[in-house]
Amino acid sequence: MSITRPTPIAEQVNQIxxxxxxDGSYAPGKRLPSESELSRQLDVSRATVRTVLAGLEAEGxxxxxxxxxxxxxLRIQDVNTHLGGLWExxxxxxxxxxxxxxxxxxxxxxPADDNEAECLALPLGSLVLGMERLFFADDQPVILVANAxxxxxxxxxxxxxxxxxxxxxxxxxxxxxxxxxxxxxxxxALATERIAQFLERASGSPLLKIAITxxxxxxxxxxxxxxxxxxxxxxxxxxxxWG
Amino acid sequence: MSITRPTPIAEQVNQIxxxxxxDGSYAPGKRLPSESELSRQLDVSRATVRTVLAGLEAEGxxxxxxxxxxxxxLRIQDVNTHLGGLWExxxxxxxxxxxxxxxxxxxxxxPADDNEAECLALPLGSLVLGMERLFFADDQPVILVANAxxxxxxxxxxxxxxxxxxxxxxxxxxxxxxxxxxxxxxxxALATERIAQFLERASGSPLLKIAITxxxxxxxxxxxxxxxxxxxxxxxxxxxxWG
DNA sequence: AAGTGGTCTAGACCACGAC
DNA sequence: TCGTGGTCTAGACCACTTA
Numbered sequence: 001m002s003i004t005r006p007t008p009i010a011e012q013v014n015q016i017x018x019x020x021x022x023d024g025s026y027a028p029g030k031r032l033p034s035e036s037e038l039s040r041q042l043d044v045s046r047a048t049v050r051t052v053l054a055g056l057e058a059e060g061x062x063x064x065x066x067x068x069x070x071x072x073x074l075r076i077q078d079v080n081t082h083l084g085g086l087w088e089x090x091x092x093x094x095x096x097x098x099x100x101x102x103x104x105x106x107x108x109x110x111p112a113d114d115n116e117a118e119c120l121a122l123p124l125g126s127l128v129l130g131m132e133r134l135f136f137a138d139d140q141p142v143i144l145v146a147n148a149x150x151x152x153x154x155x156x157x158x159x160x161x162x163x164x165x166x167x168x169x170x171x172x173x174x175x176x177x178x179x180x181x182x183x184x185x186x187x188x189a190l191a192t193e194r195i196a197q198f199l200e201r202a203s204g205s206p207l208l209k210i211a212i213t214x215x216x217x218x219x220x221x222x223x224x225x226x227x228x229x230x231x232x233x234x235x236x237x238x239x240x241x242w243g
Numbered sequence: 244m245s246i247t248r249p250t251p252i253a254e255q256v257n258q259i260x261x262x263x264x265x266d267g268s269y270a271p272g273k274r275l276p277s278e279s280e281l282s283r284q285l286d287v288s289r290a291t292v293r294t295v296l297a298g299l300e301a302e303g304x305x306x307x308x309x310x311x312x313x314x315x316x317l318r319i320q321d322v323n324t325h326l327g328g329l330w331e332x333x334x335x336x337x338x339x340x341x342x343x344x345x346x347x348x349x350x351x352x353x354p355a356d357d358n359e360a361e362c363l364a365l366p367l368g369s370l371v372l373g374m375e376r377l378f379f380a381d382d383q384p385v386i387l388v389a390n391a392x393x394x395x396x397x398x399x400x401x402x403x404x405x406x407x408x409x410x411x412x413x414x415x416x417x418x419x420x421x422x423x424x425x426x427x428x429x430x431x432a433l434a435t436e437r438i439a440q441f442l443e444r445a446s447g448s449p450l451l452k453i454a455i456t457x458x459x460x461x462x463x464x465x466x467x468x469x470x471x472x473x474x475x476x477x478x479x480x481x482x483x484x485w486g
Numbered sequence: 487a488a489g490t491g492g493t494c495t496a497g498a499c500c501a502c503g504a505c
Numbered sequence: 506t507c508g509t510g511g512t513c514t515a516g517a518c519c520a521c522t523t524a
Contacts, residue, residue: 008512029462034490045514050491060424065460066491067521074462079426086483179485181303183322186479188431188449206431206449217308219272219317236429240329242422251493277509288495293510309510310503 009044013052016042021061021072028076031069032062060239073239081238086184087212089135089143089227090166096234098137104163105132105198109151116148119213119224127151133163134198142234144198147225153177167214167223177216179223185211189228199230208236252287256295259285264304264315271319274312275305303482322482329481330425330455332378332386332470333409339477341380347406348375348441352394359391362456362467370394376406377441385477387441390468396420410457410466420459422466428454432471442473451479 017038020026032038035053039046053070056062060079064070081092093100112120112128120128128148135143147167154161158174171177189209196203208229214222229236260281263269275281278296282289296313299305303322307313322338329335336343355363355371363371371391378386390410397404401417414420432452439446451472457465472479 010512036490045516047515048513051512053491060426063423063460063462064491065522067489068523069490073424075426075458180306181316181485182483183303183318184481184483186429186451186481187474188451190449206433208429208431208451215318217306219306231430238427238429239424240427241424253493279509288497290496291494294493296510307510308503309501310508312503312509 010048010051013042013044013048014055017052017056018061021056026072028072028074031071034069058241060241076239079237079239081236086210086238087167087182087214089145092236093135093137093142093234096137098234099139101136101139102164102166103134103136105134107131107161107163112148112150115226116224120148120150120221122150129154129161131161131163137234140233141199142230143227144195145225145227147223149175149223153222167225171222175222177220177222179214180217182212182214185209187211191228195228199228199233201230201232205232207231253291253294256281256285256287256291257298260295260299261304264299269315271315271317274314277312301484303484319482322480329427329453330410330457332388335479336378336380336385336477339380341477342382344379344382345407345409346377346379348377350374350404350406355391355393359467363391363393363464365393372397372404374404374406380477383476384442385473386470387438388468388470390466392418392466396465410468414465418465420463420465422457423460425455425457428452430454434471438471442471442476444473444475448473448475450474 017026017032026032033041035046035049038049042049053062053064057064060073061076062070063073079095081095085091090100090102108130109127110130111125112122114124116122116128117124117126122128128150131145131147131149133145133147134141135145154174155176161170161174165173168179171179187209189207191199191201191203191205191207193203195207196205199207201207208231210227210229211225212227213224216222260269269275276284278289278292281292285292296305296307300307303316304319305313306316333343333345351373352370353373354368355365357367359365359371360367360369365371371393374388374390374392376388376390377384378388397417398419404413404417408416411422414422430452432450434442434444434446434448434450436446438450439448442450444450451474453470453472454468455470456467459465
């Protein structure tokens, strides 16, 4: 029996507003009820409403105009991520309107390579769980991901590990670490023979290379990963609010 | 440093804390004063302090641990952008510890090409101000940018336009439009002969291609641009807080 | 002039981590 | 247990847009 805490009010408000935007109760281009009105409707303080709206604005979902009102952004349908969601490949595929799937290619303990050892601040030759996975959008391969997690962070008794889980879910199930932030390196790269084969592209095609390292609250690296992203098959399009 | 009224209090607090972090008053890895303590020190409410800290956390500058305290992130030096700074190439270069410079290649009115007309929602053949510029990091060319702005958005009497201004400053000086948000397309591309020459790379090298369209609060496209980013010369590395 | 979002305050109580 | 950050409230006043 697991403990359930009451869901934070702000989170509930968040879900309600997102739902109303998604299902068209608040149509694209239209004005939302005022903050005071929402505050009354939902019976929460205006401060709470504002916290939630700030989040939606940062994602580009709404536009707020002082002295006028809050509007649903017209152009969100074109976008598949905001810069905070860059690691959630499944959601990214989903919000492009396609069906995501993960295929596990390999998943096994092995010594860390040089790059991984450096990323994870491990002594050379330390054991990591190596994971290679292929993400599909509507049965078309679009992202090839190689991850490494230090073995000692994982609950070995939970093996075998399920390679089709999202990284978030994977960590929650097999480890007690929590991710605080990630550092991401964005590069352009040419497809090697092997990568090209998996992604069904010509060898030498340009691909996005996304290298992510996840850290916990104590600044310890938890996971490092290199992803090859076929930007011809799946656009990477993001909104940025003008802070 | 003291608090005065004209500029927003939160902004002043923001600057104060950033300064203290940058100059080492709050050293990397060390704990900041508690929120209540800061609230007393600066004579602002705790809510205001929290607003500012939330911003710093989103940028990855600090880590907050419930029940413990707020810490300066150790790894900030490695990073050159955060969620939302992707368009500010000059700042991006600067925060990599290098000296930014902008060279104006061309700047002149011309008809919009097909792509620009579509991005900017203009009739084919409409006039735009075309701008081609090269960004340098320590005298090394790193980003080639081509922008287009509909001519009728610009104050023609202000010509000639200064092509060495940041896009933000450019718009402020020559137009009354304000940018609300941007949609960015991230791609990998191969350097054409011409692009390679400007960036001093081999023809066919992989480059990041960043296509940005800026919109104002009324959802009208203001600027569109295509940038070629030499990721071998200048890493694109960003922090993402785990929301 | 009225109504909107923007800013800020002063408090309350809770959840968590270190001691 | 104590101090920290996390959540939330009720209300004040300001700045801006629209009519």
